[in-house]
Amino acid sequence: MHISRRIITLAAIALSAGMAQAQTLFPYPTVPESIEGLTPRSDYMMEHFWDRCDLNSVFSSVKKFQGAFSDYVDLMPFASGKAMNSSVESFLKTVGKKPKNLLTVAEMAEGLLYSDTAHVRCDECYLPFAKAVASNKKLSKAEKARFEYQAKALERSQVGMTAPDITYTTREGNVARLSDIPNGPYVLIFINDPTCDECAMARVRLQADYALNSLIDKGLIKVLSLYPGDYDPDWAEQAKDYSHRWIVGAAPDADEYFDMRNPPVIYYLNGNHKILSKSLAVDNLIEAFRRVNERAQTTVNHTENTTEQ
Structure with a gap:
């Protein structure tokens, strides 16, 4: 997996308990000094990333939100699967209350995690976003079509699964x-x-x-x-x-x-x-x-x- 300079910066944030906050859309969590190691510290960041973000109003500035969401995604390679899945599930549950916001998030996730130019290529990370859109009853068939196709293909062909009997x-x-x-x-x-x-x-x-x-x-x-x-x-x-x-x-x-x-x-x-x-x-x-x-x-x-x- 290619690790970009941006991801390394986020790892540094996860490792530094008292470092000054960068110019971010909202204050990112500060990891307690008592938590040691990259994975546990990244887990904490993932689990508390959105604590001080008002997800009901933050979409008024999609461009700024995209920067924060990109930082969130960049932490995923360093966090445990359990922490990442729990964080994404909670995040999508809140965002999903407003279908258009959910669609915006899924499109961002597609670019960052699934597309040819994704800098954190991770099908397991992207799948919950595609499934959330595909299962949302308030979005139109046209809006959901691409994500339904992606979710279906990914669900059938994940590492560890029995291959489809084609x-x-x-x-x-x-x-x-x-x-x-x-x-x-x-x-x-x-x-x-x-x-x-x-x-x-x-x-x-x-x-x-x-x-x-x-x-x-x-x-x-x-x-x-x-x-x-x-x-x-x-x-x-x-x-x-x-x-x-x-x-x-x-x-x-x-x-x-x-x-x-x-x-x-x-x-x-x-x-x-x-x-x-x-x-x-x-x-x-x-x-x-x-x-x-x-x-x-x-x-x-x-x-x-x-x-x-």
Whole structure:
């Protein structure tokens, strides 16, 4: 996670019990000196951040409020999950009494936590904001539509959850599901579009990677490459160039199950199809495959030597 200078400044505020308040919209909490450590101090800041803010009138100056809200978000990487969730829940409960204010906050959260330019990219942090808008009965369908879509995709594809049992049509024309892949091997879901340059580059690198191919041949990993569009003969013809080691299919509903913000989209599942990680960089993946393959090969060599003895 990229830690900006602004976030470091907020961390300093959390660590400094008696430091003078900066020019803020309202007085930020002062952490007691008896509380030690970055996480406990950040927890205190999160839990008491809005104590001296009148959330009924503060939206009269949205620009100034945005600065305070950005400071609030910047504390999230340093606080515990429990403190962050409790603080956000309480905050949204108050703000949600005025739907237009809730919508304003959710749009700010989208920019700071969810968008391509977010400086604190955190799906778990953003999800409560999207869900709050999606479930608000006083906002129009048009106002809620984007947030409903985001909440749905995020809720279905969080780390630790079982991956959605998505249906796809293979390049051979057969209908299949993720659950058709037997439990046991790890599964790399690679969602890519042939018209996407970044996707094409990632596909070439993954197809050519010795370690990944070796792990596939050993039965330790399955690769499921999905095109987020309808099956058609043109795509099927293009898909013939994809690795013969991969399962390749077309899944037009992929965006309803997975977070499709930044293609190519990569999810890594364990042997029971639970999501271990997502939004992985290809460089990191290739390095991880190299290390895993080395360990697997070491295990094989050790077993062979023991058998010979």
